[in-house]
Amino acid sequence: MLKRNRQSQYNESVSDKIHRYRGVIMVISIPLVLISFVLFLMPSVRSPNDGILPANRKFSPNYVLQSDPSSNRYAVIFDAGSSGSRVHVFCFDKNLDLVHIGDELELFEQLKPGLSAHATDPKEAADSLLPLLEKAEKVVPKDMRENTPVKVGATAGLRQLGVDASERILQAVKDFLKVKSSLKSNDDWVTVLDGTQEGAYQWVTINYLLKKLGKKYSQTVGVVDLGGGSVQMAYAISEADAAKAPRITSGEDTYVKEMFLMGTKYYLYVHSYLKYGLLAARAEILGVANDSESPCILAGYDGVYTYGGTDYKASASRSGSSMKKCSKEALKALKVNEPTCTHMKCTFGGVWNGGGGDGQKNLFVASFFFDRAAEAGFVDPKSHVAKVRPIDFQKAAELACQTTLEDAKSKYPDVEPANLPYLCMDLVYQYTLLVDGFDLQPQQQITLVKKVKYQNSLVEAAWPLGSAIEAVSAVN
Structure with a gap:
């Protein structure tokens, strides 16, 4: 009986204490409950590989999931x-x-x-x-x-x-x-x-790979892409120059494409010249000769060039190919001075040149430009990117035009046999296109590009x- 009374007194004293300090207990216990609840809801940290770091990998602050x-x-x-x-x-x-x-x-x-x-x-x-x-x-x-x-x-x-x-x-x-x-x-x-889409996509590609997108237009690079059937030029211009772009009667911009890329609005001058890609240009140049012998064909070749379902006589002149005479044929094909330019400044064929500016100063030149430069021997084909000048194409053309078809087989082993008779023509045309067509200075540095290093x-x-x-x- 005495034992039970003592136990009762003990229990009452504990109860009294809990009752007396109930406020303090509540203050302490509520945060603990909340913390436990949050930890229960949080997912466990997992690595990319089935949620477990490899046994041989030590965790470090440099390890990134x-x-x-x-x-x-x-x-x-x-x-x-x-x-x-x-x-x-x-x-x-x-x-x-x-x-x-x-x-x-x-x-x-x-x-x-x-x-x-x-x-x-x-x-x-x-x-x-x-x-x-x-x-x-x-x-x-x-x-x-x-x-x-x-x-x-x-x-x-x-x-x-x-x-x-x-x-x-x-x-x-x-x-x-x-x-x-x-x-x-x-x-x-x-x-x-259409040519403007192709040119615009090419501009986006190269500037993306160079991490230029999102920067000011003046920090971007211009692009010339020489394909088989057409050649495109594209570069970013100022909003003021874009407002001056020639318009067709409906009011639609004929030369400027607006693009919003990585938070930045660009006014992109872009134009595609159909019939002036490298393969198409051969037909244009041979057409100038009007079925007579051509000063652009390597000596020793007498054949037919077929493009777009049309055959063109492709025969060397008796005196062989000549860079000087071939240049005159290329200029006629480009129609540099005709029709009359109705704008402030034109490239060729009466086409507005975009006004130039900072977006064009750093020019990347792609496709057949790189291929012919590598085959002619003044660019390392394994380099993928090379700094050259338009005059380098002229110097290469001078050497090629002095070569006979037979000698060219050993001198230019990387040129496909079907392209060999036209090597003088191709190099002359590329120089003429850059200097007389796009108005680049012969000594201006440009970047030939096949691939761009990215990551x-x-x-x-x-x-x-x-x-x-x-x-x-x-x-x-």
């Missing part, structure tokens, strides 16, 4: 050119930075001939893309294919076929993608690029990347 691959976006771009078809596959992260696909920053595959070689059989033309499509789809994760845009941009080769033939081929390609592709296709994404990798300096950037930006 990889971005969530589910936020990546892919784009598949077909470049249907005049000389062949190519496919590019790019992968971007949420910041629109390129992500590696395997060991490279893009998948690039090509095959010859191009769509235009199947002019009479549209289905055959479309089916020729199948090997490229299969390779492209393999690198896009299955669960992402239905949201990955696939675009087909045909360039000058298809333009030359005419509207009816090109439309039949394009329709066949649209049908082909609907049946054969698991990617996201849209009829509007299968098109013949310790080399990426093709071609328009498809610019198209891919536009495509992924438009996909929700």
Whole structure:
């Protein structure tokens, strides 16, 4: 009985104490409960590999978790050119930075001939893309294919076929993608690029790779892209110069394209010269000779040059090729002084030159310019980027024009046999285009570019990347 009374007195004293200090206990316990609840709700920290850091990796403040691959976006771009078809596959992260696909920053595959070689059989033309499509789809994760845009941009080769033939081929390609592709296709994404689109995409590509986008227009670089059927020039100009651009009667800008890229608005002067790509220009120059012997053909060659379904006599003159005489033919083909320029300043063929300015000062020159420079021996083909001057093309032309076809075979081993008779012509034309056409100084430094280094990798300096950037930006 005494024991039970003592226990009762003890219990009452504890109760009394709890009651007496209940306010203090509440102040302490509420934060502890809240902290425990937050810790319960928080997910545990995981590494990219199944939530566990590798046993042999020591954690350090320099260890950075990889971005969530589910936020990546892919784009598949077909470049249907005049000389062949190519496919590019790019992968971007949420910041629109390129992500590696395997060991490279893009998948690039090509095959010859191009769509235009199947002019009479549209289905055959479309089916020729199948090997490229299969390779492209393999690198896009299955669960992402239905949201990955696939675009087909045909360039000058298809333009030359005419509207009816090109439309039949394009329709066949649209049908082909609907049946054969698991990617996201849209009829509007299968098109013949007009020259301004091609030039604008090329400008976006090179400035993106050089990390110039988002900066002032004066810090960007200008681009000249010499393809087979056309040549494009594009560079950013000031808003004031854009306002002075010549307009057609409807009031639409004919030369300036407005682009909003990485938070910055650019006024892009861009123009495409159809029939003045390297292969098309040969036909224009031979046309000046009017089926007579040409001073631009290497001595010892007597043949026919076919372009756009038309044959041109391509025979060397008895005295052989001559740089001086060939230059006169190239100037006539460019129509530098005709028709009369109606603007403040023109390039050639009466085309406004954009006014020049800071956006044009740093000029990157791509495609056939690099190829011929490498084949002529004044640029290392493995360098991918080279600083040269227009006069270097003139010096190379002078040497080539003094060479016979037979001697050229050993002197220029990297030139394809089909191109060898036209080496003098090609180099003369390239110099004439830069200096007399685009009004560059012969000693002005320009950058020849094949690929651009980006994140310790080399990426093709071609328009498809610019198209891919536009495509992924438009996909929700």
